[in-house]
Amino acid sequence: MNYLLRGIGVLATVGTISLLAFTLPSGGEARGDGGSDVLPRLTHKNWQQECASCHIAYAPSMLPKASWRRVMSGLEQHFGENASLDPATQADILRFLEANAADSGTSRMGDKVMQRMDKNAAPLRITETTWFVKKHDEVPRATWLRKSVGSAANCAACHQQAEKGVFDEHSVRIPK
Protein backbone atom coordinates (compact mmCIF):
# COMPACT_ATOMS: atom_id res chain seq x y z
CA MET A 1 0.00 0.00 0.00
CA ASN A 2 2.76 2.30 1.07
CA TYR A 3 4.66 1.48 -2.09
CA LEU A 4 1.61 2.22 -4.20
CA LEU A 5 1.21 5.66 -2.62
CA ARG A 6 4.92 6.33 -3.00
CA GLY A 7 4.71 5.25 -6.64
CA ILE A 8 1.87 7.64 -7.30
CA GLY A 9 3.81 10.40 -5.57
CA VAL A 10 6.89 9.81 -7.71
CA LEU A 11 4.86 9.71 -10.90
CA ALA A 12 3.07 12.93 -10.00
CA THR A 13 6.34 14.69 -9.25
CA VAL A 14 8.00 13.55 -12.46
CA GLY A 15 4.88 14.49 -14.40
CA THR A 16 4.75 17.97 -12.91
CA ILE A 17 8.44 18.62 -13.53
CA SER A 18 8.29 17.50 -17.14
CA LEU A 19 5.14 19.55 -17.70
CA LEU A 20 6.90 22.60 -16.28
CA ALA A 21 9.89 21.94 -18.49
CA PHE A 22 7.64 22.08 -21.52
CA THR A 23 5.65 25.12 -20.50
CA LEU A 24 8.43 27.34 -19.18
CA PRO A 25 10.39 29.39 -21.70
CA SER A 26 13.66 27.61 -22.37
CA GLY A 27 15.96 30.60 -22.68
CA GLY A 28 17.46 31.91 -25.91
CA GLU A 29 14.61 32.46 -28.33
CA ALA A 30 11.92 32.76 -25.71
CA ARG A 31 13.85 34.77 -23.14
CA GLY A 32 12.25 38.04 -22.21
CA ASP A 33 9.09 37.19 -24.08
CA GLY A 34 7.08 35.97 -21.11
CA GLY A 35 6.23 39.42 -19.85
CA SER A 36 6.32 41.40 -23.04
CA ASP A 37 4.02 39.42 -25.31
CA VAL A 38 1.20 41.68 -24.37
CA LEU A 39 0.26 44.03 -27.15
CA PRO A 40 -0.54 47.66 -26.54
CA ARG A 41 -4.27 48.14 -25.87
CA LEU A 42 -5.46 50.04 -28.89
CA THR A 43 -8.92 51.38 -29.37
CA HIS A 44 -10.32 52.40 -32.71
CA LYS A 45 -14.02 52.04 -33.33
CA ASN A 46 -14.02 51.05 -36.99
CA TRP A 47 -11.03 48.72 -36.67
CA GLN A 48 -12.64 46.87 -33.78
CA GLN A 49 -16.12 46.84 -35.24
CA GLU A 50 -15.32 45.98 -38.84
CA CYS A 51 -12.19 43.81 -38.70
CA ALA A 52 -13.40 41.89 -35.67
CA SER A 53 -16.74 40.82 -37.10
CA CYS A 54 -15.16 37.79 -38.79
CA HIS A 55 -11.85 37.30 -36.96
CA ILE A 56 -10.09 38.90 -34.03
CA ALA A 57 -8.90 42.42 -34.76
CA TYR A 58 -5.33 41.52 -35.71
CA ALA A 59 -2.84 43.91 -34.16
CA PRO A 60 -1.47 46.52 -36.57
CA SER A 61 2.01 45.91 -35.12
CA MET A 62 2.11 42.43 -36.70
CA LEU A 63 2.61 43.73 -40.26
CA PRO A 64 4.36 46.70 -41.91
CA LYS A 65 2.50 49.60 -43.51
CA ALA A 66 3.05 48.24 -47.01
CA SER A 67 1.25 45.04 -46.01
CA TRP A 68 -1.73 46.89 -44.57
CA ARG A 69 -2.04 48.93 -47.75
CA ARG A 70 -2.19 45.70 -49.75
CA VAL A 71 -4.75 44.15 -47.39
CA MET A 72 -7.00 47.20 -47.34
CA SER A 73 -6.93 47.70 -51.10
CA GLY A 74 -8.15 44.16 -51.76
CA LEU A 75 -11.11 43.75 -49.43
CA GLU A 76 -13.39 42.49 -52.21
CA GLN A 77 -11.20 39.39 -52.30
CA HIS A 78 -10.11 39.13 -48.69
CA PHE A 79 -8.65 35.63 -48.35
CA GLY A 80 -11.50 34.24 -50.41
CA GLU A 81 -14.24 36.35 -48.90
CA ASN A 82 -15.88 39.61 -49.78
CA ALA A 83 -15.10 42.01 -46.93
CA SER A 84 -15.74 45.22 -48.83
CA LEU A 85 -16.33 48.44 -46.92
CA ASP A 86 -17.54 51.90 -47.80
CA PRO A 87 -14.59 54.11 -48.88
CA ALA A 88 -14.66 56.37 -45.80
CA THR A 89 -14.51 53.49 -43.32
CA GLN A 90 -11.84 51.79 -45.37
CA ALA A 91 -9.64 54.91 -45.40
CA ASP A 92 -10.19 55.47 -41.69
CA ILE A 93 -9.09 51.94 -40.80
CA LEU A 94 -6.05 52.11 -43.08
CA ARG A 95 -4.90 55.34 -41.41
CA PHE A 96 -5.11 53.63 -38.03
CA LEU A 97 -3.27 50.52 -39.24
CA GLU A 98 -0.46 52.59 -40.79
CA ALA A 99 -0.06 54.72 -37.68
CA ASN A 100 0.44 51.61 -35.54
CA ALA A 101 2.09 49.27 -38.08
CA ALA A 102 5.16 47.16 -37.29
CA ASP A 103 7.42 49.74 -38.96
CA SER A 104 5.76 52.76 -37.35
CA GLY A 105 8.15 52.60 -34.38
CA THR A 106 5.29 52.66 -31.89
CA SER A 107 5.62 49.22 -30.28
CA ARG A 108 8.22 46.71 -29.16
CA MET A 109 6.20 44.00 -30.85
CA GLY A 110 6.51 45.83 -34.15
CA ASP A 111 10.28 46.19 -33.69
CA LYS A 112 10.57 42.44 -33.19
CA VAL A 113 8.52 41.70 -36.29
CA MET A 114 10.62 44.12 -38.36
CA GLN A 115 13.95 42.71 -37.15
CA ARG A 116 13.20 39.57 -39.09
CA MET A 117 11.57 41.06 -42.15
CA ASP A 118 13.16 41.87 -45.50
CA LYS A 119 13.14 45.58 -46.16
CA ASN A 120 10.83 45.41 -49.14
CA ALA A 121 8.64 42.58 -47.93
CA ALA A 122 4.90 43.19 -47.69
CA PRO A 123 3.34 39.85 -46.69
CA LEU A 124 -0.44 39.61 -46.75
CA ARG A 125 -0.62 37.19 -43.86
CA ILE A 126 0.78 37.54 -40.36
CA THR A 127 1.44 33.81 -40.51
CA GLU A 128 3.89 34.39 -43.39
CA THR A 129 6.20 36.62 -41.36
CA THR A 130 9.48 35.06 -40.23
CA TRP A 131 8.66 36.30 -36.75
CA PHE A 132 5.41 34.30 -36.64
CA VAL A 133 6.95 31.18 -38.16
CA LYS A 134 9.85 31.14 -35.67
CA LYS A 135 7.52 31.82 -32.76
CA HIS A 136 5.35 28.83 -33.63
CA ASP A 137 7.99 26.39 -34.87
CA GLU A 138 7.28 23.97 -32.02
CA VAL A 139 3.62 23.59 -33.02
CA PRO A 140 3.19 20.47 -35.20
CA ARG A 141 1.37 20.77 -38.51
CA ALA A 142 -1.41 18.44 -37.38
CA THR A 143 -2.27 20.75 -34.48
CA TRP A 144 -3.13 23.62 -36.83
CA LEU A 145 -5.48 21.32 -38.71
CA ARG A 146 -7.51 20.25 -35.67
CA LYS A 147 -11.17 21.08 -35.98
CA SER A 148 -11.03 22.98 -32.69
CA VAL A 149 -8.33 25.23 -34.12
CA GLY A 150 -9.54 25.55 -37.72
CA SER A 151 -6.61 27.53 -39.03
CA ALA A 152 -3.59 29.51 -37.94
CA ALA A 153 -5.72 32.62 -38.40
CA ASN A 154 -7.70 31.63 -35.31
CA CYS A 155 -5.34 33.09 -32.67
CA ALA A 156 -7.92 32.76 -29.93
CA ALA A 157 -8.12 28.97 -30.32
CA CYS A 158 -4.90 28.69 -28.30
CA HIS A 159 -4.18 32.23 -27.09
CA GLN A 160 -7.22 32.38 -24.88
CA GLN A 161 -6.83 36.08 -24.11
CA ALA A 162 -5.97 37.08 -27.66
CA GLU A 163 -8.91 39.46 -27.85
CA LYS A 164 -7.34 41.41 -25.00
CA GLY A 165 -3.96 41.47 -26.75
CA VAL A 166 -2.42 38.98 -24.33
CA PHE A 167 -0.19 36.49 -26.18
CA ASP A 168 2.30 35.38 -23.52
CA GLU A 169 3.10 31.68 -23.42
CA HIS A 170 1.50 31.11 -20.03
CA SER A 171 -1.96 31.89 -21.33
CA VAL A 172 -1.66 29.37 -24.17
CA ARG A 173 -3.98 26.35 -24.03
CA ILE A 174 -3.89 24.20 -27.14
CA PRO A 175 -7.32 22.56 -27.56
CA LYS A 176 -7.69 18.82 -28.21
Place this chain on the structure above:
Amino acid sequence: MIKRIALTGLMLLSANVAAADTPASFMARYAQQAGVAVSTLSPARGEALYRTEHPGKNGTAQSCASCHTANPKQAGQTRVGKRIEPLAPAANPERFTDAAQVEKWFRRNCMDVLQRECSAQEKGDFIAWLSQIK
Protein backbone atom coordinates in the same frame (compact mmCIF):
# COMPACT_ATOMS: atom_id res chain seq x y z
CA MET B 1 -28.62 75.50 -20.43
CA ILE B 2 -32.22 74.34 -20.81
CA LYS B 3 -31.94 75.02 -24.49
CA ARG B 4 -28.86 72.81 -24.68
CA ILE B 5 -30.58 69.96 -22.86
CA ALA B 6 -33.60 70.27 -25.10
CA LEU B 7 -31.37 70.26 -28.17
CA THR B 8 -29.45 67.19 -26.99
CA GLY B 9 -32.75 65.48 -26.33
CA LEU B 10 -33.96 66.31 -29.79
CA MET B 11 -30.74 65.04 -31.37
CA LEU B 12 -30.96 61.78 -29.42
CA LEU B 13 -34.56 61.39 -30.47
CA SER B 14 -33.85 61.97 -34.13
CA ALA B 15 -30.86 59.61 -33.99
CA ASN B 16 -33.17 56.99 -32.56
CA VAL B 17 -35.78 57.59 -35.19
CA ALA B 18 -33.18 57.27 -37.94
CA ALA B 19 -31.96 53.93 -36.57
CA ALA B 20 -35.39 52.51 -35.89
CA ASP B 21 -35.50 49.98 -38.68
CA THR B 22 -37.35 46.73 -38.17
CA PRO B 23 -37.69 43.53 -40.21
CA ALA B 24 -41.09 44.84 -41.34
CA SER B 25 -39.69 48.17 -42.50
CA PHE B 26 -36.98 46.39 -44.51
CA MET B 27 -39.59 44.15 -46.10
CA ALA B 28 -41.66 47.21 -47.05
CA ARG B 29 -38.61 48.95 -48.53
CA TYR B 30 -37.38 45.95 -50.53
CA ALA B 31 -40.89 45.19 -51.80
CA GLN B 32 -41.19 48.79 -52.97
CA GLN B 33 -37.78 48.62 -54.68
CA ALA B 34 -38.81 45.40 -56.40
CA GLY B 35 -42.14 46.92 -57.41
CA VAL B 36 -44.24 44.26 -55.68
CA ALA B 37 -46.70 44.27 -52.77
CA VAL B 38 -45.26 43.33 -49.37
CA SER B 39 -47.91 40.63 -49.09
CA THR B 40 -46.39 38.84 -52.09
CA LEU B 41 -42.97 38.41 -50.47
CA SER B 42 -42.44 34.70 -50.09
CA PRO B 43 -41.00 33.03 -46.99
CA ALA B 44 -40.67 29.82 -49.03
CA ARG B 45 -38.46 31.53 -51.64
CA GLY B 46 -36.51 33.15 -48.81
CA GLU B 47 -35.83 29.78 -47.23
CA ALA B 48 -34.79 28.33 -50.58
CA LEU B 49 -32.33 31.20 -51.03
CA TYR B 50 -30.88 30.41 -47.60
CA ARG B 51 -30.50 26.68 -48.17
CA THR B 52 -29.65 26.35 -51.87
CA GLU B 53 -26.07 25.25 -52.37
CA HIS B 54 -23.83 26.86 -54.96
CA PRO B 55 -20.40 25.82 -56.21
CA GLY B 56 -17.83 27.51 -53.98
CA LYS B 57 -14.41 28.82 -54.89
CA ASN B 58 -12.55 25.84 -53.49
CA GLY B 59 -14.73 23.22 -55.13
CA THR B 60 -17.01 22.63 -52.14
CA ALA B 61 -20.69 23.56 -52.21
CA GLN B 62 -21.68 26.57 -50.16
CA SER B 63 -24.87 28.20 -48.97
CA CYS B 64 -25.90 30.72 -46.33
CA ALA B 65 -26.28 27.72 -44.02
CA SER B 66 -22.60 26.82 -44.42
CA CYS B 67 -21.70 29.53 -41.92
CA HIS B 68 -25.07 30.35 -40.35
CA THR B 69 -25.94 26.63 -39.79
CA ALA B 70 -29.09 24.84 -40.94
CA ASN B 71 -31.05 26.50 -38.13
CA PRO B 72 -30.93 30.32 -38.29
CA LYS B 73 -31.92 30.50 -34.62
CA GLN B 74 -28.54 29.02 -33.78
CA ALA B 75 -25.22 30.83 -33.67
CA GLY B 76 -22.93 30.14 -36.62
CA GLN B 77 -19.21 30.33 -37.17
CA THR B 78 -16.98 32.23 -39.58
CA ARG B 79 -14.35 30.34 -41.54
CA VAL B 80 -11.75 31.28 -38.95
CA GLY B 81 -13.88 30.11 -36.06
CA LYS B 82 -15.45 33.31 -34.77
CA ARG B 83 -19.02 33.14 -33.47
CA ILE B 84 -21.79 34.58 -35.67
CA GLU B 85 -24.83 35.64 -33.70
CA PRO B 86 -28.10 34.02 -34.87
CA LEU B 87 -29.76 35.48 -37.98
CA ALA B 88 -33.40 34.98 -36.98
CA PRO B 89 -34.86 37.98 -35.15
CA ALA B 90 -36.65 35.56 -32.79
CA ALA B 91 -33.25 34.53 -31.44
CA ASN B 92 -31.43 37.83 -31.95
CA PRO B 93 -33.56 40.99 -31.81
CA GLU B 94 -30.67 43.12 -33.13
CA ARG B 95 -31.01 41.60 -36.60
CA PHE B 96 -32.53 43.83 -39.30
CA THR B 97 -32.49 46.98 -37.20
CA ASP B 98 -29.66 48.86 -38.95
CA ALA B 99 -29.79 49.64 -42.66
CA ALA B 100 -26.03 50.08 -43.09
CA GLN B 101 -25.34 46.69 -41.51
CA VAL B 102 -28.07 44.93 -43.47
CA GLU B 103 -26.92 46.32 -46.80
CA LYS B 104 -23.25 45.61 -46.04
CA TRP B 105 -23.83 41.98 -45.22
CA PHE B 106 -26.25 41.32 -48.10
CA ARG B 107 -23.67 42.81 -50.48
CA ARG B 108 -20.73 40.80 -49.12
CA ASN B 109 -22.45 37.50 -48.53
CA CYS B 110 -24.47 37.43 -51.76
CA MET B 111 -21.21 38.07 -53.63
CA ASP B 112 -19.57 35.21 -51.72
CA VAL B 113 -22.33 32.64 -52.01
CA LEU B 114 -24.02 33.58 -55.32
CA GLN B 115 -21.13 35.47 -56.95
CA ARG B 116 -23.54 38.32 -57.58
CA GLU B 117 -25.53 40.85 -55.58
CA CYS B 118 -28.99 39.85 -54.38
CA SER B 119 -32.04 41.55 -55.85
CA ALA B 120 -34.49 43.59 -53.78
CA GLN B 121 -37.01 40.79 -54.28
CA GLU B 122 -34.58 38.20 -52.87
CA LYS B 123 -33.73 40.38 -49.88
CA GLY B 124 -37.42 40.90 -49.15
CA ASP B 125 -38.18 37.17 -49.40
CA PHE B 126 -35.19 36.38 -47.20
CA ILE B 127 -36.33 38.67 -44.38
CA ALA B 128 -39.92 37.50 -44.83
CA TRP B 129 -38.76 33.96 -44.08
CA LEU B 130 -36.45 34.82 -41.19
CA SER B 131 -38.90 37.12 -39.46
CA GLN B 132 -41.73 34.56 -39.36
CA ILE B 133 -39.55 31.98 -37.59
CA LYS B 134 -40.83 31.68 -34.04
